[in-house]
Amino acid sequence: MPVSEAFAAIMSAVRDFGTEKVPLEAAAGRILRETVTADRPFPPFDRVTMDGIAIYFDSYARGQRVFGLEDVQAAGMPQMQLANLADCMEVMTGAILPDLTDTVIPYEHLEITEHEGFKRFTVVKDAVKGQNIHRIGSDAPAGKILLEAGIRIGAAEIGVLATVGKSEVLVSRLPKIVLIATGNELVEVSAIPAQHQLRMSNIHSLHASLQQLGIPAEKIHLPDDQQRLEQHISELLPETDVLICSGAVSAGKFDHLPAALKACGMREIFHKVQQRPGKPLLFGTFPQKPVVFALPGNPVSGFMCFYRYIRPWLKACLQENAEQPLFAVLEEEVVFNPALEYYLPVRLSTLPDGRTSAQPVPYNGSGDLSSLLMADAFMALPAERQVFEKNSIYPVWPFRTT
């Protein structure tokens, strides 16, 4: 199956995992599922923006330059009122502007003297009516939509949510994901492997890739034994939303996973995609609820499949706004003969004209996990061509991203 068809099949199996309310403190990184409006104007009152004095501008306009002090309006104090329009009120940044004043002169534009125990302020720089006041509603009127459903909540959004009083926020519920590593050759990260063994890395990479999306996952290692695979998988099914398996999906004698999944009731949507790496990718659904992505065991294959298929699928399930497709300029000629879509590890950078460039990194194929250390995206080179010229433009799928 071509990549475009595989992707379309996966995206037509998008599921809604529902919503939940979380405390504001736990909302960062989650997907907002409600419209958030301004409960009050932004700012909610005429806000003083400089420490100094507030005056009635007409007095100044008539030539008055010396103002006697009536009182001090600090931030957090209810609004005061100027009793005599020829006086002034000392005001602090963040205070509500005193009633009957309309202009704020900062201390830097004042000479301060004392006369018989009373403070006097002489204005020594030109003033403009209305200066240094952040007007009520000038940023947003009450009722304005500030945030729409579908955004990923970041630090700026948390500040706005706090301002409008959202101590609880409606967000997408996260799916329960189980990561299964298969393979008798795999040992724990903390183990010293024998010569024929290796430490399992794929599910740790996948776990980290899910963490970028704020989704936790359970990790399990199962042996190359069909009965044990079936038994474990059937136990997991009732309480799992997404199964992501790694390894045992190609043509080997011990690649029991497809048969085990089928025995557990999986409906296979496709197995094998016209791509490299990641050709043996399998996607299926279960009648009750989980979907299953069975990724090829070669580390770069599974990694690529996560960013090309699983990540966009999960974002769509969480009802997160879709990302803009990204394109880059290929920095050197690439020749690739098989009739497969080629996902080439590349390093991205910005050209002087602002476009993104993609430099292929040294790469020994889908077992070469270390090649990813130098790369930050896969460039998708279409199956119909064999020669990809320098300076041609193709889509890229970045993986150093949130």
Ligand SMILES: Nc1nc2c(c(=O)[nH]1)N[C@H]1C(S)=C(S)[C@@H](COP(=O)(O)OP(=O)(O)OC[C@H]3O[C@@H](n4cnc5c(N)ncnc54)[C@H](O)[C@@H]3O)O[C@H]1N2
């Ligand atoms: N006769 C054929 N052989 C192979 C084919 C094919 O079409 N016909 N496809 C090749 C391709 S392409 C790939 S990719 C691999 C995928 O094979 P599997 O998905 O069955 O994966 P395994 O054989 O289990 O493992 C492959 C490789 O990856 C290592 N591995 C597996 N899991 C992990 C893990 N969690 N952490 C680190 N490394 C892992 C495993 O040790 C193997 O070296 O098949 C080709 N063969």
Ligand code: MOO
């Ligand atoms: O497709 Mo396999 O994933 O090339 O190594």
